Amino acid sequence: MLNLLRRGAPGFETQSPAAAWAPPPDTIWIDLKSPTRDEELAVERALGVELPTPEEMAQLEPSSRLYQDNGATFMTATLLARSAEGPTTAPVTFVLVKGLLVTIRYEELRAFTVFAERAPQAEAGSGTAALLGLLDAIVERLAEILEETAEGVETASKTIFRQRAQDGGYQPLLAELARAQSVTSTTRTSLVSLARLLSFAALAREIAADPECGAHLKSLQSDVQSLTEHASFQSTHISFLLDAALGLINIEQNGIIKIFSVMAVIFMPPTLVASVYGMNFHHMPELSWTFGYPMALCVMVASALLPVLWFKHRGWF
Template identity: 35%
Template sequence: MIKAYLHTEDAIVSLTVELEHLESIDTSALVWLDMISPTPDESIAVERAMKLELPTRQESEEIEYSSRYWEDEGGIWINTSFLVKDQGKINSETVSFILKNSFLTTIRFSEHRLFTEFSRKLRLTPRAFHCGGDVLSGILAMRVDIDADLIEHLSKEIVTIGRKDSHSSHEPSQFLEYITSYEDINITFRENLTDKQRVLSSLLKSTLISDSQKRELSMMIKDVNSLVISANFNFERLDYLQNLFLNYMSMEQNKVIKIFTVMSVIFLPPTLIASIYGMNFRFLPELQWKMGYPLALLLIVLSAILPIYIFKKRGWL
């Protein structure tokens, strides 16, 4: 699907463009061309009508920096990662930006809340967006704000698991899984922010970006640097929680070992005496008792089962 956003006298209008109508678009009024999961035919038609060179999906997802940002005298090509929260999971998806011929072209392969909100903002405040550079700056600014909200939410969740009585409410393996899960999410945030830093730094050096847009980008990069500090602090907090939990588990294990040691010391003298002296008595009344042997077997079984039951109930086994 292809959506076009065009300037009129005092407004920006959006319309869904069919392939046969691409050539009729007034590019002098066009500020943004949004391509959502474009088909090969749509990509070819846009390249021909708009005189653009569009990256393929494989090219946009390459991790080399030269594939993430490049620029020539005619335009700027950017492939950057956007975080998407889906059913409680954070995924990173690539979005491509082409800033050329005074309008912005975006290529994405999934729906993003950001683009829906920015489309609404574009129509409500048309005077703030005169060209594709303004649209690019506005999208990146909104992306940074959303990333800030996501990192703030993650930080609150980390604080929550640190404050709750995790030692008693969760199994040790479950708590460590929580820590690992949050570390993975934070790594995704950190990688995404690093990508944003590179893109913003490159845009600040570009001769195709106006001074007013560079001022906005400078503010954005400061915000991103602050988010990087927050992400690093989350790493430190998670390491602290993990070390604290492991120390707690070590103390609990030491208590169990102490109990086992005390029990061994208590039963060692009777065992030693019985081992040395044995049952060498001339008069043993129990030898004539018919139930003596079955009772002895029962006591042997109980002496093995009862400690196991007690240890499992206390969580020592």
């Protein structure tokens, strides 16, 4: 899909490029979302650049993700996608060329839609301004995700330390913490990737020649660094809560095993007495004794009470 953002227009405009397609003069942003090969070729012909393939975008080498070629600056970052369904990372390429911003992506990213809708109000009049505004929207979205995750972690912390697990046990709590850890880890990966992109973006001719853009870029770098530190702290906190939850589970299991162990010791002597008198040998004196049965019951009760009294004295029961 080939989307255009035109100066002052409310949101994206979808186009189907022909062989001699060219972007309108007031275009500031070309967004290629899961583009077909024909759409890629049309943009390449119109701008005179060679766009990276999905395989090149997925490579980890800086030379494949951050480079300048034929007057264009290519920057690829790994961004968080599908945070609500199941967090994953998706490579996104940003290209500054001939005063335009070109983006290539293969996932639905909320920050892109949000920025496209508010860009006219922000008066994004150039590709450089669109790039910095889009990066602002991406950083804000990552900050929102971290904040939402932090609220869930705080709720889990209260559940662990201030009240016992409900009827469902600790399984839902552990699942929520595992999801929070996954989202936080993926968010931190995106922030680290963005930090590398922002450092390289300072080399772009359009940004280096504009002091205002340079100041905006430094502000973004500061925000990304702060969020990265916050994500690292939150990841450590989640790991602590997971360890604490597992420790409490072990304590509960040990308590259950302790009860069964005590009950086994209590009932072992009566079982022994009952087994002895259940052998029914002919020459057992108590078999013909009138008080043999009551005596056996009293011995069983006494043998059960003695371990109980001993455990209470030792503080084990």
